[in-house]
Each structure stands twice: as C-alpha cells, then as structure tokens.
Amino acid sequence: MEMRDLQIFQCVAKYGSVSKAAVELNYVQSNVTARIKHLEQELRTPLFNRHKRGMSLTAEARKMLEYVNKILLDVEELKQVFLDSETPTGILNIGTVETVSDLPKILASYHKQYPNVDLSIKAGLTEDLIKDVIEHRLDGAFVTGPIKxxxxxxxxxxxxxxxxxxxxxxxxxxxxxxxxFLVFSQGCGYRSKLEQWLREEEVMPKRIMEFNVLETILTSVTLGLGITLVPQSAVNHLTANEKVHVHPIPEEYRNISTVFIHRKDAYMTNSMRSFLHTIEAHHEYRFKQNPETAPELI
Structure with missing residues (x-):
C-alpha cells in the first residue's frame, strides 16, 4: 500500500468523483481509476459505490477514511517537524468571526515581522470555525469565547x-x-447572548432576519430595516455620523470576549508560535491602554 494510493483514496472520497480528484491531484483520470482498483484488490473489498451521480463510500471505506485521514495528517506533521526552519515561513490558515476589531492590527503586525508567511483568512461563525480547527481544516481561529x-x-x-x-x-x-431583529445565523456568539437576554426578559422578537455579512446588517439598520446586537467597536464609524444609535443592554449580557484557538495536540510550527507571540504582545499593549477591556491571558 503506497502513500499516494491513500492520498488518491482520500481525494476521491472528498469529491465523490474520479474526474474531480484527478484535476485536484493533477493526475490523468485513468491513473486515479487504476490506483483505486489496485487499492480495492489489495484490501479485497470494494471501497466505493458507483452510480450515475458519482461515487460514495462503502461502510468499510468510511471506517478506512478515518485511519487514512490520521495517517496523512501524521505524515504532514512529520514533514513539518523536519522542514520547519527557525525563520517562520509557509501558510497559516486562520479563521475569524467578522467583528474582531483588533484583527487588522494583529495581522499587520505579524506580516511586518514575518513577511515570508502567507496568511489565509476565512470568515465564519464561531461554531463552524471551532469545528474546522478540531478537524484540522484551519490552523487556528478567532472566535467568540469563552471556549472549553x-x-x-x-x-x-x-x-x-x-x-x-x-x-x-x-x-x-x-x-x-x-x-x-437582524442577526447572523445560528452558531454566532452574539446571537447566543441576545437569545439568553430575551429569554430572561420573556420577550419574543416579531421577526428574525438572518444575514451572513456584518456590513449588510449594519447598512440595513441605517436604512431602518430593523435593529441588531453587535460589539460597539463595529459601529463606531456609524455613530460618529449619527447614522445609527447605540443603546446599552443589561450588564450580565454586555461583555463579549474574543479568543484565538488552536488544537492542543497539533504540532507547533514556528509560524504558529510567532503568531501566538504577536497576539500576546497585542493583548499586553491593549491591556496597558485600557485595563478594563482586556482579560488576563489564559
């Protein structure tokens, strides 16, 4: 059983298509088909159900995929251990919720110090980003805390x-x-706070309208479409021109924390280690500027 056979199997399983896997791996389609057949012969079991819409995993193959994912991840981490240089390089795949006001400063500071690292940023909801980190699709993410x-x-x-x-x-x-009420989809930390507060008040909004983009929510509020709940820093540019107005909510629901997360057991590359140092340095600076708004480091 060769490593490339496992990679081909993983890719076909991901796309449910030999042709799409061939494009992704830059192989000819006949080669992908041949390697899958060879793998099935070696294991003496069919790995895919073939039908008009594509290919789906058999029960045996679903079990196998769990092992293959772990094997390939371990191999990739092994490469990182030996190839990781003292100077941070490579790619960091970072996720973030949309309303992290400190994110541009953190990213700019990191890029200035480590220009050889390519930062890939993915926006999403807290619940989805946590799942992506756990399943190794992201190296880390800025999410709404606390996270346990x-x-x-x-x-x-x-x-x-x-x-x-x-x-x-x-x-x-x-x-x-x-x-x-204009909100993000389920899985958003701000929406969770809102729902806790309204349950306590025994108030039910007339209508909930879901959006995926913060700017769309805020623009809709300026046009009188509805009301929303977001961090104050996200609307300072609008309140300065009196396009919107902000109102306090009860203190027990008022504070919202942002945390950066990564898997505890993931290999710590120099790129990630330096990224964490940048976050800690920014946190310390923020605390000195305004001690009331910066919690202690974990």
Whole structure:
C-alpha cells in the first residue's frame, strides 16, 4: 500500500468523483481509476459505490477514511517537524468571526515581522470555525469565547461591549416585539447572548432576519430595516455620523470576549508560535491602554 494510493483514496472520497480528484491531484483520470482498483484488490473489498451521480463510500471505506485521514495528517506533521526552519515561513490558515476589531492590527503586525508567511483568512461563525480547527481544516481561529473543549487551547484576545443598534435615537424594549431583529445565523456568539437576554426578559422578537455579512446588517439598520446586537467597536464609524444609535443592554449580557484557538495536540510550527507571540504582545499593549477591556491571558 503506497502513500499516494491513500492520498488518491482520500481525494476521491472528498469529491465523490474520479474526474474531480484527478484535476485536484493533477493526475490523468485513468491513473486515479487504476490506483483505486489496485487499492480495492489489495484490501479485497470494494471501497466505493458507483452510480450515475458519482461515487460514495462503502461502510468499510468510511471506517478506512478515518485511519487514512490520521495517517496523512501524521505524515504532514512529520514533514513539518523536519522542514520547519527557525525563520517562520509557509501558510497559516486562520479563521475569524467578522467583528474582531483588533484583527487588522494583529495581522499587520505579524506580516511586518514575518513577511515570508502567507496568511489565509476565512470568515465564519464561531461554531463552524471551532469545528474546522478540531478537524484540522484551519490552523487556528478567532472566535467568540469563552471556549472549553478538551482538544482546544484558547488564548484571550480582547473583551468588548455588546450594544443594541437602531436607526432611531430613542429605544425601549417593546420595540423588539415590533421591529425585525437582524442577526447572523445560528452558531454566532452574539446571537447566543441576545437569545439568553430575551429569554430572561420573556420577550419574543416579531421577526428574525438572518444575514451572513456584518456590513449588510449594519447598512440595513441605517436604512431602518430593523435593529441588531453587535460589539460597539463595529459601529463606531456609524455613530460618529449619527447614522445609527447605540443603546446599552443589561450588564450580565454586555461583555463579549474574543479568543484565538488552536488544537492542543497539533504540532507547533514556528509560524504558529510567532503568531501566538504577536497576539500576546497585542493583548499586553491593549491591556496597558485600557485595563478594563482586556482579560488576563489564559
């Protein structure tokens, strides 16, 4: 059993198609088909159900895929151990929720110090980003905290205040019943805080409207479409021009923390180690500037 056979099997399993796997691996299609057949003969079991829509894993192959994923991941980490140089290089795949106001400063500082590292940034919801880190699709991610998971190591980045954002200068709780609430999809930390607060108040919004982009939510509020709940730093540019107005929420729901996470058992490359040092340096600077908004490092 050769390593490339495992890579081909993993790729066909991912795409459910020999042709798509061939394009991804830069192989000719006949070669991919031949290697899959060779693997099936070697294991004496069919690995794929073949049908008009493509290929799907057999029960035996689903078990095998778990082992293959682990083997290939271990091999990749082994390469990193021996090839990792003292000077950070390579690619860091980082995820982030949309409203991390400190992110541009952190990324700019890191890039200035380590220009040979390519940063790949993926935006998403906290729940999805945690899953991507656990399943090794991301090296790390900025998410809404706190996070407690046996496989995850969190690092505090900052704490901010959530505020209600409306088009009108005045606001009362009854408006939640009459105005649409503009929120991110389920899995967003801000939405979770909102739902906790409204359950406590025994208030049910008239209508929930889900969006995937922060800017769309804020623009919709400026146009009077509804109200939302986001960190105050995300709307400072709008409040300065009085395009929107912010209102405090009860203190027990007001504070929201951002943490950076990575897998505890993942090999720590110099690129990741230096990225964590950049986050810690930014955290210390932020704490000196405003001790009330920066929690202690974990």
């Amino acid at each position: 998971h046996p496989l995850i190591q969190p690092y505090d980045v900052c704490t901010e205040k959530l505020v209600l954002v409306t088009r009108n200068e005045t606001f009362n709780l009854e408006e939640i019943i009459t105005e649409p």
